Amino acid sequence: MTTPPSPPVADSPPRDQVLGPRAAAVLVFGSSAAVLVVEIVALRLLAPYLGLTLETSTMVIGIALTAIALGSWLGGRAADQVDPHRLIGPALGVSGVVVALTPLLLRTTAEWAAPLLLLVAAGTLLVPGALLSAVTPLVTKLRLTTLAETGTVVGRLSGVGTFGAIVGTVLTGFVLISRLPVSSILIGLGTLLVLGSALVGWQARRLRRAPAVALATVVAGSLATAFAPGGCDAETRYHCAQVVADPDRATGRTLVLDGLRHSYVDVGDPAHLKFAYVRAIASVVDTAFPAGEPLAAHHIGGGGLTFPRYLATARPGTRSLVSEIDGGVVRIDREQLGLGASAGIDVRVEDARLGLKRLDTDSRDLVVGDAFGGVSVPWHLTTSEALSEVRRVLKDDGLYVANLIDHGELAFARAEAATLTRVFAHVALIGAPADIGLDPAATPVGGNLLVVASGRPVDAPAIQKALDARETGWRIATGDTVTAWTGDAPVLTDDHAPVDQLLQPHRTRTVR
Structure with missing residues (x-):
């Protein structure tokens, strides 16, 4: 007696449109890692204005988890109604633009419209977090071909996503923040996401002008960030630091950390x-x-x-x-x-x-x-x-x-x-x-x-x-x-x- 073949998953894509295992793993790993990078770096961006406090950390973590839940839910629903190939590229591209503009948006808001800071911060976390979290259910839909492999595919991609989040957390906390300004981290991440969007569109033969427009936006935002208020002479592991010369004392210097006049040093007369x-x-x-x-x-x-x-x-x-x-x-x-x-x-x-x-x-x-x-x-x-x-x-x-x-x-x-x-x-x-x-x-x-x-x-x-x-x-x-x-x-x-x-x-x- 022979075993009948497993029935196909309803509305599953044709075999020539199914995403390869390596590409699927890269997309899920990268999008999950990006969510955690943005979450950790956001804490550093907000610290000069809200403090590196329990409340700030709780708010950022809460918004990030909300974005993950919302993105997973909506991404799953969208995957059942629209060809996921059409959604992955835009999700990466829009996320990249928002992530790259985050330093400019937060610092400008903090300086010029402080009461709106929490609202803007929530938006810059929620939008890319939800879109990036939607990538996993979209990719999962493309990888499923039969009911017999549902558990394997879902479990594997879930594990890959979790591992990506771990790598994003460790890489940011132990490597990136200690070596790069937070603005550079976010601009670089945003650029990678936009390039990923273009690559997905090219592979799906749906490459249009949108990725080019997104990349141009990232470049313009990067240039604007250099002139945004609240900039630093140096971004250290814990502070946005500036050294300001005293106009009334030639050898006087003020060390400003996170917007506070922390120390005054007269290098000529201690x-x-x-x-x-x-x-x-x-x-x-x-x-x-x-x-x-x-x-x-x-x-x-x-x-x-x-x-x-x-x-x-x-x-x-x-x-x-x-x-x-x-x-x-x-x-x-x-x-x-x-x-x-x-x-x-x-x-x-x-x-x-x-x-x-x-x-x-x-x-x-x-x-x-x-x-x-x-x-x-x-x-x-x-x-x-x-x-x-x-x-x-x-x-x-x-x-x-x-x-x-x-x-x-x-x-x-x-x-x-x-x-x-x-x-x-x-x-x-x-x-x-x-x-x-x-x-x-x-x-x-x-x-x-x-x-x-x-x-x-x-x-x-x-x-x-x-x-x-x-x-x-x-x-x-x-x-x-x-x-x-x-x-x-x-x-x-x-x-x-x-x-x-x-x-x-x-x-x-x-x-x-």
């Missing part, structure tokens, strides 16, 4: 401190330790290395170890901000929490925390566990000084101060009187403020005198004032540190 919060840190340190005495210091966050340079000048022989997670910023320090001429400064490209663990117990006179930005805060550096590591590496009379940025009700700053009081015996606040509870009638303005923590008492009168001498306009609060100011603020722990939520209601693009 003792010149422009930002008020840096002058306040200097006031605390110069009061706590004898003048000119060299220190063993650790700096959490580097930026332009303003304070390590100051210590090297004001206290010759000081050894400053800096944990800076962004190697691109360190490169800028060396190439544009004269780091090579600074003695006694050792910069390690590392996560500061891991860097703390490598330090010996009782090995530092001073730890300076300056890794918190106005739109992005590494929460794992704010917890009681992280601060216990700071306490461990400090000597008995050592000092921890941290720069915080917060606004509105200062919920994050209060929580961080409350956390410090659980770890250190003595905690002080330094900032504008309205912000630290010394002027209850005034509404807090927010911005920069310092927390000072130590195992020894803080000499508040001496520090206030130094603050006045440096014309900071800031005051210092200790004791019951700090307790009343923190109130019932939560203590941050590794298990529960809702830093993004504490900052979110009043997150803004702060000028430090």
Whole structure:
């Protein structure tokens, strides 16, 4: 007895129109990888405006998953109603154009029409994500010829698509972003998608003018991106970075990270401190330790290395170890901000929490925390566990000084101060009187403020005198004032540190 042949799939394409296995795998692999590349790079594009926060990440991931679901569903329906050969090329081409124009669209919107940023961001993620996700069901329809191979074809293409997504994720996170500007990644990806559209059209003998028009659009968008607002001198792993010369001081330079004035460096006079919060840190340190005495210091966050340079000048022989997670910023320090001429400064490209663990117990006179930005805060550096590591590496009379940025009700700053009081015996606040509870009638303005923590008492009168001498306009609060100011603020722990939520209601693009 012979087995009858399997019946053909209803409405399946003729054999001469069935897509080859290699071409099918390439299309599914490439489109799936492209979706993840766009998703990860979008986080980098939005970070300067929305912060690299839990909310931003959740939004981008949610939109990407919505696009994948929508594209898979609609792509499957379309494949049953229209010849998939007619749809794959346009899906790739339109996706390529939108992807290539994404840097221009997002940066222009952020600068000129900020309230529309979320809407534009959603569109630039949703459109290419849905179109690229539609490629898999379209290709699947072209590969199916009999019911007997349905499971094999669907399973194989599903696996290929998943593998493509994995490769896109790993390639972007470990290779592309570390070597290329995000705008170049998206423009290059968009170009590849448009070329893929043209190739599909040529193979299907449906090559028309559309791919040429799409490619011309990509080229024009690429040129426009170079002149779009919000551009960078350099795109590092974590920041959009610029170095701006001070028109009033020949040797003055401002390091701008993600639109924030992060550090001011006078390459000719490191003792010149422009930002008020840096002058306040200097006031605390110069009061706590004898003048000119060299220190063993650790700096959490580097930026332009303003304070390590100051210590090297004001206290010759000081050894400053800096944990800076962004190697691109360190490169800028060396190439544009004269780091090579600074003695006694050792910069390690590392996560500061891991860097703390490598330090010996009782090995530092001073730890300076300056890794918190106005739109992005590494929460794992704010917890009681992280601060216990700071306490461990400090000597008995050592000092921890941290720069915080917060606004509105200062919920994050209060929580961080409350956390410090659980770890250190003595905690002080330094900032504008309205912000630290010394002027209850005034509404807090927010911005920069310092927390000072130590195992020894803080000499508040001496520090206030130094603050006045440096014309900071800031005051210092200790004791019951700090307790009343923190109130019932939560203590941050590794298990529960809702830093993004504490900052979110009043997150803004702060000028430090």
